Amino acid sequence: MKVKVALLADSAIQFLSREIKKTAAAAGLELDLYEGPFGQIQPELLDPTSRASDADFVLILQSSEGLFRRYCSCPPAQRAGFAAEVADGLIKGASALLERKADARVIVSNFPELPDGIFGHYANKTEESFLYQVRQLNLNLTHWSRGESNGFILDFAALHTCYGSSYMTRPALWISSGIVISPDATPLVAGEVVKIISGQLGRANKCLICDLDNTLWGGVIGDDGLENIKIGNLGIGRAFSELQLWVRELGRRGILLVVCSKNEEALAKEPFDRHPDMILRLSDFAAFVANWHPKPENIRRIQPLLDIGYDSMVFLDDEPAERLAVKMEFPMIQVPDLPKDPADRLSFLRAVNLFEASSFTPGDRERHRHYQAESQRESVRTSAASYAEYLEKLNLRIEVGPLDALMVPRVFQLSQRSNQFNLRTVRYSEAAVRAMLDDASRSVLVARMQDRFEDYGIISVAFLARQSEALFVENWITSCRAFGRGLEKVMFEAMIAAANRDQAKRIVGEYIPTAKNLVGKDVFSKLGFQHADNLWIYELHSVPNEYRAA
Numbered sequence: 001m002k003v004k005v006a007l008l009a010d011s012a013i014q015f016l017s018r019e020i021k022k023t024a025a026a027a028g029l030e031l032d033l034y035e036g037p038f039g040q041i042q043p044e045l046l047d048p049t050s051r052a053s054d055a056d057f058v059l060i061l062q063s064s065e066g067l068f069r070r071y072c073s074c075p076p077a078q079r080a081g082f083a084a085e086v087a088d089g090l091i092k093g094a095s096a097l098l099e100r101k102a103d104a105r106v107i108v109s110n111f112p113e114l115p116d117g118i119f120g121h122y123a124n125k126t127e128e129s130f131l132y133q134v135r136q137l138n139l140n141l142t143h144w145s146r147g148e149s150n151g152f153i154l155d156f157a158a159l160h161t162c163y164g165s166s167y168m169t170r171p172a173l174w175i176s177s178g179i180v181i182s183p184d185a186t187p188l189v190a191g192e193v194v195k196i197i198s199g200q201l202g203r204a205n206k207c208l209i210c211d212l213d214n215t216l217w218g219g220v221i222g223d224d225g226l227e228n229i230k231i232g233n234l235g236i237g238r239a240f241s242e243l244q245l246w247v248r249e250l251g252r253r254g255i256l257l258v259v260c261s262k263n264e265e266a267l268a269k270e271p272f273d274r275h276p277d278m279i280l281r282l283s284d285f286a287a288f289v290a291n292w293h294p295k296p297e298n299i300r301r302i303q304p305l306l307d308i309g310y311d312s313m314v315f316l317d318d319e320p321a322e323r324l325a326v327k328m329e330f331p332m333i334q335v336p337d338l339p340k341d342p343a344d345r346l347s348f349l350r351a352v353n354l355f356e357a358s359s360f361t362p363g364d365r366e367r368h369r370h371y372q373a374e375s376q377r378e379s380v381r382t383s384a385a386s387y388a389e390y391l392e393k394l395n396l397r398i399e400v401g402p403l404d405a406l407m408v409p410r411v412f413q414l415s416q417r418s419n420q421f422n423l424r425t426v427r428y429s430e431a432a433v434r435a436m437l438d439d440a441s442r443s444v445l446v447a448r449m450q451d452r453f454e455d456y457g458i459i460s461v462a463f464l465a466r467q468s469e470a471l472f473v474e475n476w477i478t479s480c481r482a483f484g485r486g487l488e489k490v491m492f493e494a495m496i497a498a499a500n501r502d503q504a505k506r507i508v509g510e511y512i513p514t515a516k517n518l519v520g521k522d523v524f525s526k527l528g529f530q531h532a533d534n535l536w537i538y539e540l541h542s543v544p545n546e547y548r549a550a
Contacts, residue, residue, distance in 0.1 A: 003029055003197065006052035008036040008044050009061040011180040016061075019190035027194055027203070038178075045093030053100055057197055059107045059154070060090065063180040064114040064134065071130050080127040087140035098150055103432045105200055107152045107193070108145070110138045112160035112168070149412070149430035152196055159188065162351045192353065199358035202416045202427060205334060206308050207256040208247065208355075209299065211317040212268055212290070216244060216280065218342065221267050232277035239342040244279035246346055255355055256286040256306060260298050260315075265290040295322055296329035307480040309419070309516060314354050318342075359413045359430075373453035391486065394451040398487060400494040403444035403461075408434050410458045411446060414477055419516040421478040423509070423523070426463070428475075441466050442474075443502075445494050449482055460487055464498060471499040473509040476520075483519065492527050499540060509536040 003024075007017055017035050024031045034051040036044045041060055044052045052058050067086070074082050094106045115123070116130045123129035127136075138157060145151045160168050163185065173179040181189055198204065213220045217240050218230025230237040231244075251257045257280075261268050268290035272282045282288065287305050289298045295317070303310060311332040317323050323335045336352055338345050377394065384390035403411060412430040419425070436442045447460040460478040464471050473495070478487060499507050509524050524536035531537075 002032040003057065003201070004032045004034070004055045005197070006034045006036060006044070006050075006055035006058045007061070008041045008052060008058065009063075010039050010041060010066040011061065011063045011174075012038070012178040013061065015179070015183070015186055016181055016190060019186045020193055023187065023190045023194045024197070027198055029194065029198065029201070042089060042093050045097050048100055053097060055101075055104060057105050057107060057200075058094075058097060059109075059193060060094075061109045061154075061156075061180075062090075062111065063174075064111045065174055065180060067111055067134070067137075068114060068116065068130060071133065076128060079133065083133040083136035083140060086137055087144065090141070091144050094144075094148070094151060098148070098431070102435060103150075103429045105150050105152060105429065106148075107154050107196055108141055109154040109156040110141050112157045112165065149434070152200075154189075154192060154196065156189075159185075159192065163188070195353060195356040199356045200416065200427075202358070202419060204312065204358055204417070205255070205314050205355050206312040206417075207258060207286075207306060207314065208250055209258045209260045209302070209313055209315045210247065211295075211319070211322065212259060212261040212263060214318040214342075215316055215338075216240060216247070217271060217278075221271060222263060226270055226275060229271060229275070231271070231275060236342055237277070239345065241277065241279060243342075243346050243349075246349065248279055248284060250355060251284050253355070253357070253360065256308075257284055258302055258306070259285055259288045259290065260295055260302065261290040262292055262295070263290040294325065296325055299326065299330065299333070307420075307483075358416050359409065361409050361413060376453050377451075394453075394485075396485060397450045398447060398485075398490045399449075400445055400447045400490060403433075403437060403446050405434070405437060407446055407458060408437075411444070411461050414458065414461055414479060415475075418477045418479055419514075420480050420518075421483070421520040421523075422475070422514075422517050423473070423477075423520050424475045424512045425514055425517060426475040428463070436463070443471075443498050445491065445498065447482075447487060447491055447494075449485065449487065456481055460491055462491055462495060464495065466502055466504070467508070469505040470508045471495065471502060471504040471506075473507065476509070476523075478520075480519075488523055488527065496540070505540055507538040507540070509538075510534070511536065 005020070007013055007020070013035060017033055021031050021033055034055065036050070036052060041062065044050045045058070047053065070086070071079065071082055090108060094108070098104060098106065111134050113131060113134055119126060119129045119131070123131040126132060141153060145153045168182060168185045169180060170182040173182065210216055218236055219228060221229055231240050232238070233241065247257060259268070269282060269288065271278050272280060287302055289302055291298065299313075299315070310330050314334045314336070315323070315326050316336070316338065317326070318338055320337070323337065326333060327335050334354060336349065336354065339348050380393050381390045384393055408430060412428060412433045415428045415433065436444050443464040445462040445464065446458055449456040449459045456479070459482040462476045463474040465474045476491070495507055509529060511521055511524060513521060525531070527538070529536035529538045
């Protein structure tokens with residue numbers, strides 16, 4: 001399936017356009033990319049016949065150089081409101097497009113600060129200065145993005161801060177050709193654009209696998225001993241402490257943290273339990289593997305525990321040979337080449353943006369606790385005489401009900417992130433999910449699950465559409481955390497009840513195979529659906545009495 005992308009800009013973008021397509025192809029995305037006419041951003045956004053109106057993603061690139069020309073043409077008496085006027089124009093155009101195509105995503109680049117030398121440092125004290133207005137404009141765009149579920153910011157200002165304006169731009173190219181982004185920076189910007197698009201399509205890194213010795217602390221715990229490893233606020237130890245702070249923040253954002261180390265397990269765990277300067281603790285990790293097996297072999301063992309794809313993993317290790325081994329065995333895992341000097345590593349990792357987020361909910365902070373609970377479940381499973389006894393000991397409780405407004409962010413997130421049990425791989429924007437609340441032609445069934453070890457929260461969603469005498473399963477998504485718990489049968493019972501309420505004669509489902517969703521290929525057949533013309537059909541006259549709605 002091609003992803004339609006419209007690129008609208010006030011500068012020459014042909015080289016960037018080509019690089020975006022190239023980078024997307026390398027990431028497994030085929031783009032149908034439309035370049036809007038030069039400088040025609042607002043007309044393209046407002047015109048319902050423009051190709052931008054049919055795009056899945058609309059990228060708006062405006063330059064600080066072009067903005068400065070607009071500012072200079074603004075009468076001095078009106079400059080205090082310049083940022084608000086520019087932001088209002090952008091927001092008006094974006095809102096008009098999103099009204100026409102609710103599931104589109106609009107990505108707006110913000111503006112690098114461009115000190116103009118007019119006021120000097122005093123620019124911070126006067127609303128009339130260009131620098132003041134650029135900062136206000138960026139803040140206005142941030143507020144818009146926060147309030148618009150389908151609005152996103154390409155943080156061009158942060159890229160300038162990180163890499164420097166001399167790297168990001170070439171004044172001679174702007175003067176001669178209207179090109180704002182330098183040739184050196186073009187692949188970088190293209191990569192950031194593709195990360196945002198990929199994240200919104202459910203392709204994001206979810207796990208950080210870390211080595212220990214000379215990666216999370218300085219030295220080798222087995223040789224140097226607990227008291228001699230480098231960690232804390234003295235010397236190079238500060239570099240490792242700051243890296244651990246960064247890793248811990250990733251965990252708090254919902255990234256799964258895993259240890260994969262060549263070490264004796266007891267020695268490897270000792271710093272986390274006993275060293276007073278350690279930032280990370282054992283409770284921060286979803287899995288901890290320390291032995292003398294090759295690291296690719298250990299990663300192969302870790303993957304089923306986490307039940308995520310290798311292409312969702314990032315591997316950190318100070319040793320080039322270990323990085324190469326993982327790269328060769330798992331080319332889909334991202335393995336950044338860490339700088340040799342530990343002092344340079346954190347700035348490097350901040351710059352490469354390995355963990356582009358597509359959404360965030362408070363429940364993400366507790367994700368690692370699921371894997372700790374899973375270990376407890378495994379103990380129950382091994383002690384149970386049968387699978388039925390195992391489920392009974394879990395004290396499993398499943399509740400299915402209709403979608404409500406408070407559930408929308410989590411349902412949207414599940415739609416974006418779940419790949420394995422995602423029967424038609426339809427991705428819904430948050431706005432599209434919210435619109436279903438008032439759509440009489442649709443039903444959305446949401447399942448919550450809880451057992452003796454944890455509350456899973458929202459774990460499965462079925463999107464149902466009324467079609468004449470049938471109820472069509474437009475998509476059915478279940479988190480991998482719920483596999484093998486009997487959830488499918490409970491959801492099926494709820495679908496039957498919904499179909500009976502709508503007086504439908506049948507339920508129709510479809511499974512569209514992808515490389516990642518094979519786990520769901522047999523669900524309809526196991527529930528008694530009959531296969532016909534690439535669809536799965538369940539005639540309600542065949543429903544057993546216990547499934548019929550009262």
